[in-house]
Amino acid sequence: MEEENLQELLNFIETIDHTLLKETSLDSVSHVKQEYDIRSPAPKRSKTLGIANKNSRNGNFTSSPSKLGFDELNLSFIQEFNEDAVINEFLKIKEIPSLYPWQRKCLEIVQNKNCVLSIPTSGGKTLVGEILIVKEIRLKQKSAIFILPYISLVHEKYQSLAKAAEELDFFLEEYAGVKGQYPPIKRHKNKKSIYICTIEKGSKLVGSLIQENRIDEIGLIVIDEFHMLNEPGRGPILECVVSKVLYLKPNIQMFAMSATIGNIHALSTFIQGITYIENSRPTKHSEYINIENRLFQSFDGRTVSEVFADNLSESSSEIFHACVQSKSDAILNLVQGNIMLLIFCSTKMACNNLAVRLQFERFLGTKEFKKQEKEDLIEALQEENEGKLCSNLETCIRYGVAYHHADLTLGERRLIEEAYLAGTLQILCCTSTLAAGVNLPAQRVIIRDPYIGREFISLNMYKQMVGRAGRTGLQESGESIVLCKNMHDFTRFTAMMNEGPEPITSHMDPPTIVDLILEVVAANLCSTLEDLKMLVKDTLFYQLKNNEDKQEFLDTTFPSLVNSLLASKGTMLTQDADGTLRLTSVATAAVAAGLSHDVSLIVYSDLLQNKTSFCLLNSLHMLYLVIPLEYRIPSDGILLARNKVYDRYSKFHPQTLAVAESLGVTENLVALNVTGKLKEEKKALLCRFFHACVLYDILNLDNHARVAKLYGIQNSHLQQFLNTTSYFASKVYRFCEELPELWCYKQLLTDLPQTLMYCRAPNLRALLDLPGVKIGRARQLLSAGYSSLELIARADAKEMVSKIRHLPLRTARGLISAAKLHFITEMDKVESMKALIQSLEKNYQGIVKNQT
Ligand SMILES: Nc1ncnc2c1ncn2[C@@H]1O[C@H](COP(=O)(O)OP(=O)(O)OP(=O)(O)O)[C@@H](O)[C@H]1O
Numbered sequence: 001m002e003e004e005n006l007q008e009l010l011n012f013i014e015t016i017d018h019t020l021l022k023e024t025s026l027d028s029v030s031h032v033k034q035e036y037d038i039r040s041p042a043p044k045r046s047k048t049l050g051i052a053n054k055n056s057r058n059g060n061f062t063s064s065p066s067k068l069g070f071d072e073l074n075l076s077f078i079q080e081f082n083e084d085a086v087i088n089e090f091l092k093i094k095e096i097p098s099l100y101p102w103q104r105k106c107l108e109i110v111q112n113k114n115c116v117l118s119i120p121t122s123g124g125k126t127l128v129g130e131i132l133i134v135k136e137i138r139l140k141q142k143s144a145i146f147i148l149p150y151i152s153l154v155h156e157k158y159q160s161l162a163k164a165a166e167e168l169d170f171f172l173e174e175y176a177g178v179k180g181q182y183p184p185i186k187r188h189k190n191k192k193s194i195y196i197c198t199i200e201k202g203s204k205l206v207g208s209l210i211q212e213n214r215i216d217e218i219g220l221i222v223i224d225e226f227h228m229l230n231e232p233g234r235g236p237i238l239e240c241v242v243s244k245v246l247y248l249k250p251n252i253q254m255f256a257m258s259a260t261i262g263n264i265h266a267l268s269t270f271i272q273g274i275t276y277i278e279n280s281r282p283t284k285h286s287e288y289i290n291i292e293n294r295l296f297q298s299f300d301g302r303t304v305s306e307v308f309a310d311n312l313s314e315s316s317s318e319i320f321h322a323c324v325q326s327k328s329d330a331i332l333n334l335v336q337g338n339i340m341l342l343i344f345c346s347t348k349m350a351c352n353n354l355a356v357r358l359q360f361e362r363f364l365g366t367k368e369f370k371k372q373e374k375e376d377l378i379e380a381l382q383e384e385n386e387g388k389l390c391s392n393l394e395t396c397i398r399y400g401v402a403y404h405h406a407d408l409t410l411g412e413r414r415l416i417e418e419a420y421l422a423g424t425l426q427i428l429c430c431t432s433t434l435a436a437g438v439n440l441p442a443q444r445v446i447i448r449d450p451y452i453g454r455e456f457i458s459l460n461m462y463k464q465m466v467g468r469a470g471r472t473g474l475q476e477s478g479e480s481i482v483l484c485k486n487m488h489d490f491t492r493f494t495a496m497m498n499e500g501p502e503p504i505t506s507h508m509d510p511p512t513i514v515d516l517i518l519e520v521v522a523a524n525l526c527s528t529l530e531d532l533k534m535l536v537k538d539t540l541f542y543q544l545k546n547n548e549d550k551q552e553f554l555d556t557t558f559p560s561l562v563n564s565l566l567a568s569k570g571t572m573l574t575q576d577a578d579g580t581l582r583l584t585s586v587a588t589a590a591v592a593a594g595l596s597h598d599v600s601l602i603v604y605s606d607l608l609q610n611k612t613s614f615c616l617l618n619s620l621h622m623l624y625l626v627i628p629l630e631y632r633i634p635s636d637g638i639l640l641a642r643n644k645v646y647d648r649y650s651k652f653h654p655q656t657l658a659v660a661e662s663l664g665v666t667e668n669l670v671a672l673n674v675t676g677k678l679k680e681e682k683k684a685l686l687c688r689f690f691h692a693c694v695l696y697d698i699l700n701l702d703n704h705a706r707v708a709k710l711y712g713i714q715n716s717h718l719q720q721f722l723n724t725t726s727y728f729a730s731k732v733y734r735f736c737e738e739l740p741e742l743w744c745y746k747q748l749l750t751d752l753p754q755t756l757m758y759c760r761a762p763n764l765r766a767l768l769d770l771p772g773v774k775i776g777r778a779r780q781l782l783s784a785g786y787s788s789l790e791l792i793a794r795a796d797a798k799e800m801v802s803k804i805r806h807l808p809l810r811t812a813r814g815l816i817s818a819a820k821l822h823f824i825t826e827m828d829k830v831e832s833m834k835a836l837i838q839s840l841e842k843n844y845q846g847i848v849k850n851q852t
Helices: 002-015 018-023 026-035 054-058 075-080 083-094 101-110 125-139 151-168 199-211 226-230 235-248 264-270 314-325 330-334 348-361 371-384 391-398 410-421 432-437 459-466 487-499 510-522 529-536 547-567 585-593 597-611 620-625 642-650 654-662 667-675 680-701 704-711 715-738 740-749 752-758 762-768 775-783 789-794 797-803 809-851
Strands: 115-118 143-148 171-175 193-198 218-223 253-258 274-277 284-291 294-298 305-307 341-344 401-404 427-430 444-447 477-484 573-575 581-583
Touching: 083 125, 083 151, 101 115, 101 125, 101 274, 115 125, 115 264, 125 143, 125 151, 125 218, 125 253, 143 151, 143 199, 151 171, 151 193, 151 809, 171 199, 171 809, 193 199, 199 218, 199 235, 199 510, 218 235, 226 235, 226 253, 235 253, 235 510, 235 529, 253 264, 264 274, 284 314, 284 487, 294 314, 305 314, 314 330, 314 477, 330 348, 330 444, 330 477, 341 432, 348 391, 348 401, 348 427, 371 391, 371 410, 371 775, 391 401, 401 410, 410 715, 410 775, 427 432, 432 459, 444 459, 459 477, 459 487, 477 487, 510 529, 510 547, 510 573, 510 581, 510 585, 510 597, 529 547, 547 573, 581 585, 585 597, 585 715, 597 620, 597 715, 597 740, 620 654, 620 680, 620 740, 642 667, 642 680, 642 704, 654 680, 667 680, 680 704, 680 715, 704 715, 715 740, 715 752, 740 752, 752 762, 762 775, 762 789, 789 809, 797 809
Parallel strands: 115 253, 115 274, 143 193, 143 218, 171 193, 218 253, 284 477, 341 427, 341 444, 401 427, 444 477
Antiparallel strands: 284 294, 294 305, 573 581
16 A cells, blocks of 8 residues: 555656746745635535536436535535526626527537537637536536647637636646646546647547546537548547547537538537537628629628629628729728738738738828837747848838738747737738638638639638638628639639538548557457447448448458458457457557557657667767658658758768768768759658758757758748657657667657757746747746746736737736646645645554554
């Protein structure tokens, strides 16, 4: 018993964030708690008061009679368990006056059922998901998982829920990028958590909870953007989450939200729930299409009718004038006035060119508007980028215009988004990345031409873009205009509208279904072929087949797929004599690391191969191991300029040259690379090696801009490369942890993921840990005196805004709440540790007593 406790204590101590312990003593934690209104954990709730328990899924939340006398009852406590009170409390925190009628109705109908909610973009669906989560935590005392498609949205959600978490006393746990622990930390004092996850992390989280028999800690899974099922990469992972939960049949409600989709009923059949469709939007949206000097309007989102001079409504007259009556380019007329405008362009280059062009069209007075705020933004952007800022962007900003696309770093994009929201910028020329990943509103949305790159726009993406027009709380109405350059585009576009939303398909075909098989065998959900067949029936992939194909799949395709996993010399699965399926050690490691089966095989053989010739002269070979697969292929990933690579090679330190030599990278090869006359295999070797060199230089030269210049890489691409590599390194590390034959790598890779993640500014690591804080903002915080999370948690939002240039009040409040939450989470760890120490002491005293 003592040994177990001791081990538990040691494990626990391992999980403690050492930086925090260094930074914050126990005393200072309690100090912050007393002085800065960090709530103590809620009193433990007595079961005798009839708090909903496991059986509450049937929708009955009646309290069982209290064993306490009336006098002892705390009335506010009872109110806390009243559904309306909980909703109102949450709405108050979110500063939302009341629910829309459809939201109230939806909450009534959904109750404990699985549901797919479909409503046009910005209709208010996320709020319904959030209320369900808060109800789950407050009324049913269960934790909840919130799955979102992008890291940026996870950060946004974290910040928007931080205040509620602080006031309503629950934990927010971030599962995105390198953040998130599996299985999750068991929280002390019965406090519940909202796990805010990306799709991949959410799937792993659910898997780990099933494996540890802890899945009943979760009462609700909310999935935003459910139509992501349609994405080849992440769709199958999302499908896996749902199928695992359905197969297990735990007491978990699933609430999936989506913009309008074609086969919504197929999706609600898939999650074994109801469909809730709402077609109204809280704000009015006028939808226009322009072709040459003609204007069309759609009133129902499907059909279009032409707008003529004699049937102009008040709202359409300005657009009509801009597109039809004026002789100049429609876009130039549409950008006049002081309105919030998003202009979607098909390429990054088109965004840049348009932004530059528009600045000349803006009337001179715009330069004076929010002049100081614009200068502050420029300074913040320079701070983000080691003092540099593209001169075009700088000039555009002075006219209230900016571009926004993937060539900007995440930090730059965030600063531009904040400036737009604060009204410092009025026009953003952006690519589709903004429509999918960020919640920015607009009074007018213009689609410059209906393409994304060279592809014709999809209806789903179009709806996402125009959904930004007219957001609740900001404007009463919004308008969108698609500018078609020729009749061909116009016909194609209107035909697409007419056809209506595309149906969702499943991408979980046989190669990807293997990962599901491995996951469920690892989690002990399925152990025989028959179990697996039952599970497969719970996939969308299976359900979308016709009856004949379903039978063929179950009888032939699927069994032979499982057999192939057994047949390949037991690489992934083995089978006992009684038919029980087991994972091989490599497959177990792949599941633990979150690597797909095919990638894990490549990584495994690569690691074994490198073991025999590992060069320890410096860290270059180690970095070479964790280069993500997409950066090992010359045509993918960041393209390193060939001549720059040669220059860099010629200046390498002899030790680096020795590592190169040991990996087969010779001077001859690098010279041949300049001519481009290399075999694919050799090109791949150089591509991987020089990507490792980029990392090596970043870690040693400590100047990102210089490294970017040395290799001819864009700063934003360099940052993306670092993030991806850091994430991949964390997977490789986890993979090695599971396999004894890879023990040496485990020691070598221990700190690498974190080092890569924070290498741009290791001194800012604590600040960068706050969701959504990028390097520029962290530097600003530091120079304004907010050098630690403790100082941020203590800060006053208004004072912070006055000290930091270009910091919206909303962002400051979010930062302070997030910092406080950090301390609340750390205090929980400390309290668990204290409880463990007390139990150890008690046991030890017992032993001493027995011995004497
Ligand atoms: N009942 C309400 N009253 C006032 N504002 C609301 C209400 N419901 C939602 N909102 C606000 O409307 C905006 C859009 O709401 P929400 O994010 O829930 O919509 P959504 O349908 O999820 O949008 P998207 O499709 O972009 O994800 C938010 O700013 C939200 O706070």
